[in-house]
Amino acid sequence: MIRHNTLPQFPTQNYLNRELGLLAWDKIGMSRNRRGLEEALSEIPAIREEFWKNVVVTGKNEDLNQSLEKAGRVADFLELAELMAFDALHREESCGGHFREEYQTPEGEAQRDDERFAYAAAWEHQGDGQAAVLHREELTFECVTPTQRSYK
Numbered sequence: 001m002i003r004h005n006t007l008p009q010f011p012t013q014n015y016l017n018r019e020l021g022l023l024a025w026d027k028i029g030m031s032r033n034r035r036g037l038e039e040a041l042s043e044i045p046a047i048r049e050e051f052w053k054n055v056v057v058t059g060k061n062e063d064l065n066q067s068l069e070k071a072g073r074v075a076d077f078l079e080l081a082e083l084m085a086f087d088a089l090h091r092e093e094s095c096g097g098h099f100r101e102e103y104q105t106p107e108g109e110a111q112r113d114d115e116r117f118a119y120a121a122a123w124e125h126q127g128d129g130q131a132a133v134l135h136r137e138e139l140t141f142e143c144v145t146p147t148q149r150s151y152k
Helices: 013-027 034-054 066-090
Strands: 119-124 133-138
Touching (some): 034 066
Antiparallel strands (some): 119 133
């Protein structure tokens, strides 16, 4: 879903970058929830399709083309935003700077789930429209014990 009321006939990479940025800020940001993450995952493909079908990249191939450079970054951001939303949806806990609104203590603090999520995750992109593959590296704590933080 494109957020502005009117979509330019030929959107620039800057326009679509702003659309993606608003979506990421609202639904994938520091405080997020299942509904917002699922909405983001359903909206990113529409922005990607608009980007690949209609974005206009100006400039000439004889010079340094900053428009083309920006377009390449937006293409990368589309994949990154989708992966971030997917990972945040998968990780059913609040930990560190990642706050899932559904996973908090009665006092409103982040609620960890070390039983299920004490691992480093690396997601392998399989292509647009394909599910990413999770690679896990279990975390071993020898000198410290993970504990629930309180910011109060």
